[in-house]
Amino acid sequence: MPRAFRVKDEILSVYPNAKVSLSPKMGGFFDVVVNEKILFSKTEKIGTTTERFPESGEIVSLLQKAGF
Numbered sequence: 001m002p003r004a005f006r007v008k009d010e011i012l013s014v015y016p017n018a019k020v021s022l023s024p025k026m027g028g029f030f031d032v033v034v035n036e037k038i039l040f041s042k043t044e045k046i047g048t049t050t051e052r053f054p055e056s057g058e059i060v061s062l063l064q065k066a067g068f
Helices: 002-014 058-065
Strands: 031-034 037-041
Touching: 002 058, 031 058, 037 058
Parallel strands: none
Antiparallel strands: 031 037
């Protein structure tokens, strides 16, 4: 879960008023959902060659591209 905390900290460093919650799960699940819309999903790619955790700064970049 340390990588999930890294992503949470990255989001809060740019969006200090954001509500970020972590929901521990087993099996490599990791999704970033904003306003009920999936922004990033490792979960959807489990078992594929593109399964990966977001790189440093990737989620903040996706948030900015989405207009947040």
